[in-house]
Amino acid sequence: MVNRARVFRSLHHGRMPGDPLVLPGPWDAASARVFEEAGFPALATPSAGVAASLGYEDGETPADEMFAAVARIVRAVGVPVSADVEGGYGLPPGELVERLLETGAVGCNLEDSADGKLKDPHEHAEWLAAVRAAAGDGLFVNARIDTFLRGVADPARAIERAALYVAAGADCVYPIGAPADVLPLLRAGIQGPLNMVARPGEGPSPAELGALGATRITFGPGLQRRSVQALREIAARIAS
Secondary structure: OOOHHHHHHHOOOOOOOOOOEEOOOOOOHHHHHHHHHOOOOOEEOOHHHHHHHOOOOOOOOOHHHHHHHHHHHHHHOOOOEEEEOOOOOOOOHHHHHHHHHHHOOOEEEEOOEEOOEEOOHHHHHHHHHHHHHHHOOOOEEEEEEOOOOOOOOOHHHHHHHHHHHHHOOOOEEEEOOOOHHHHHHHHHHOOOOEEEEOEOOEOOOHHHHHHHOOOEEEOOOHHHHHHHHHHHHHHHHHHO
16 A cells, blocks of 8 residues: 555655645645646645635634545545644644544644744644654644744744754744745755745746745645635626
8 A cells, every 4th residue: 555645755855946846725625626637746735725615714613624624635536635734723742643644634734823923932843743753654744834924034033943843853844924035045044845835826936936945835725715716706797
């Protein structure tokens, strides 16, 4: 049996500049199938996009509903799927890992802020280490770094957190909200894969972000929101 987590992990390594791993973010089974049919080798769910599809605001999806949504997406496709599970829903590391593995996900995003405030990076690194210990090589851990999101513009603070998280066993780090112009500095100071978000039609393209140092590209809820806008335009036309 193929170890999907190992396959997913391998997609992050040996990539050339300008050729990052592009992971569209499905919010339900139908969108996941569209992305798979387009030829993407793996997918990464966005918590905000899934929340919207379930009728919740970002950050308000009950854990049971999020895990159920991820499981439906995983069942719908044959490619590896990583899941954004926000801050872990207050679950102990072992239970969080168990529930993720039950969905069939091969990876996860884990945030380092809660209630709008940054967590202590050393305590968060210890928690990540416990997640890694529970998961073994069965999950690809993408450690989100929220410094830029929380108004800390100094790249050195993100680099410091990244070093702690990588030492704790994170496979990748994700300095969400980092401006593209600091990406080369982040790349120089961070070991291992680096996740950046792209916004279709706005800012640098995935290839441009890759050339600046990104290893992988995700889209947050951007694709889900674009699809809703397209549907809104269709609805307006047929209602007129």
